[in-house]
Amino acid sequence: MxxxxxxxxxxxxxxxxxxxxxxxxxxxxxxxxxxxxPEEQVVFFGIGFETTAPAVALAxxxxxxxxxxxxxxxxxxxxIPPAMMALLESEVRVxxxxxxxxxxxxxxxxxxxxxxxxxxxxxxxxxxxxxVLAAVRMLLLQLRDGRSEVELEYTRAVRPExxxxxxxxxxxxxxxxxxxxxxxxxxxxxxxxxxxxxxxFDAERRFEVEPPESREPAGxxxxxxxxxxxxxxxxxxxxxxxxxxxxxxxxxxxxxxxCQAHYRYRTGEIER
Amino acid sequence: MCLAVPMKVTEIDGPIAQVEQGGxxxxxxxxxxxxxxxxxxxxxxxxxxxxxxxPEEAEETLRLFAEMFGDEPRRA
Ligand code: SF4
Numbered sequence: 001m002x003x004x005x006x007x008x009x010x011x012x013x014x015x016x017x018x019x020x021x022x023x024x025x026x027x028x029x030x031x032x033x034x035x036x037x038p039e040e041q042v043v044f045f046g047i048g049f050e051t052t053a054p055a056v057a058l059a060x061x062x063x064x065x066x067x068x069x070x071x072x073x074x075x076x077x078x079x080i081p082p083a084m085m086a087l088l089e090s091e092v093r094v095x096x097x098x099x100x101x102x103x104x105x106x107x108x109x110x111x112x113x114x115x116x117x118x119x120x121x122x123x124x125x126x127x128x129x130x131x132v133l134a135a136v137r138m139l140l141l142q143l144r145d146g147r148s149e150v151e152l153e154y155t156r157a158v159r160p161e162x163x164x165x166x167x168x169x170x171x172x173x174x175x176x177x178x179x180x181x182x183x184x185x186x187x188x189x190x191x192x193x194x195x196x197x198x199x200x201f202d203a204e205r206r207f208e209v210e211p212p213e214s215r216e217p218a219g220x221x222x223x224x225x226x227x228x229x230x231x232x233x234x235x236x237x238x239x240x241x242x243x244x245x246x247x248x249x250x251x252x253x254x255x256x257x258x259c260q261a262h263y264r265y266r267t268g269e270i271e272r
Numbered sequence: 273m274c275l276a277v278p279m280k281v282t283e284i285d286g287p288i289a290q291v292e293q294g295g296x297x298x299x300x301x302x303x304x305x306x307x308x309x310x311x312x313x314x315x316x317x318x319x320x321x322x323x324x325x326x327p328e329e330a331e332e333t334l335r336l337f338a339e340m341f342g343d344e345p346r347r348a
Contacts, residue, residue, distance in 0.1 A: 026319025028301070048318075055318040058301055105315060105323045130337045137340065156329040157315055163323050166304045 001047065004250050007214045027059035027073075034063065034071035043203045046073045051102040053077045053192060054166045057173035060194070060201050072203040075194050078179055081111050082190035088118055092227045096121035096139040098132065101154040106170075108162025112150045119148045126154035173198055182250055183216060183223030220249035225258050232262040239263060278325050281312045291316060 002011040002023065015021040020040075024030050027044055034042035046056045056073060063071040080103050087094060097120060099112055104124040112122040121142035125135035135153040142149060152158050172195070179191025194202040216222060220242070221235040232238050232251070242248035244260050251259035279291035279298065287303035291314065302308045302321040314321035 028319050051317050051322060054304060054322065055301075055320040058304075058320060102315065102317060102322065126333075130341060131333075134337065134340055153333075156326050156333055157323060163304060165306060166322060169304065 001045070003247065004253050005217060005247060007212065027056045028062065031059050031063050031066070031068065031071055034068050035066060038070060041070050041072070041207075043207075044071070044073045046075045046077055049078055049080055049100070049103050050106045050170070051100075053174065054106060054169055057169045060173055060198055061169075063201060064198070069200075072201050072206050073194065074203040075174075075192060076179075077174070077192040078181065079176070079190050079192070081107070081115065082187055083181065083184070084112070084115050085118075086184070086187045086190065087227060088115070088120065090227055092229055094120060094228070095143060096123070098135050098139070099124040099150075101126050101131075101158060104152075104154065104158045104162065106163050106166045109150045109152050109158060109160045111162065116148050116150045121148050122150045124150070124152045124154050124158050126157065180214075182214075183226050185223075217248045222249040222251045222259075225251050232259040233266075235259070277316055278313050279316050281308060281310050281314060281321075284308060284310060289321070291321070 002015070002021065004010055011019070011021055022030070022033055022042075024033070027046070030042055030044040044056070044059065046053075056075075056077070060073060080100060084097060097112070097115060099109075099122050101124060104111070109124050112124070116122050121139050123135040123138045123142075125131050131153055138151050138153055142151070152160070170192075174192035175195050176189050177191050177193040178186055178188050180186045181190070199205050219235075219237050221230060224230040225232055225235065235242070237248050238259060242252050242259065244252060244263060247253045247260070249259065251257040252263065253260065255261060255264065277293060279293040279296075279300070281289050281302065282292050283290040284302065287301055289300055289302040289308065291298050291300050298316065298319070300314070300316050300319055300321050302314065305312075305314060305321050305324050308314070308321070308324070313325040313327070315323055315325060
């Protein structure tokens, strides 16, 4: 997260300029930090998908329980199924979806039913190489047989209904809202904001900040890469001014980004 | 980002448990997992157990992999 290029700079660069940035393992650690530093305001940057949102919800409830007045969350959580539906509305050709395993632990395989009903096979997949291979095989079999269903490959962790306790917690703390995605624009009902009851913990309401319009770095084609419209090397910056060591766009920052994965594994070069 | 890992529950104290994997010990919230008990394997993400791993399903998956990829079954 700290290395992701922002409109003007990354958090890492901001820290080098003296911004007090704390890197935590868990949102709960940020609550502890707020408890330890009562004279300071601690703002937790809440990013991630349905996998991470429950941990942030628990942290907010914990801060509420302890009556902490110096803890808040900048809430930027995103939801996977609405983004998949939005992708189907775009011009991009998708044959099927490898659905994210740990998001699905929370929301359950059934959450992808609308996608399958639109004629796109979905397979919820685990994280071993063999899981991915098995999922690709399951997708191919669906395509061969003309089926379009939600199937679970990652059965050791994912159930069709997901984790009901976690879902209940998410409904308690968050409200579904329109959300802006880097490179994709605004997608209706694809993110979370804090529910009214937790307004006191909402950094956006607590602090009056008007962020400038965000923009992507000049020349970066992350949006097209994300939608599968181009392959990373089709971006003119790929491997020249944009490398894992010095990423220009967000897709080059971590191994999970399509551009960095392509850079590492397609070109045969390993960044050390 | 997706650093969720399976860990074994070794102690439980209310909503908080000690979990362990490969010599790494951590504290985690386990109150999102129904009926958690010592010895369960849970998936930990950002300090929270998001669910339990099903050992029977894990065995079944290994069997399927062996069938699909012609591998000898191995222990998880
Ligand atoms: S190569 Fe870099 S600049 Fe180009 S799309 Fe990927 S991340 Fe963006």
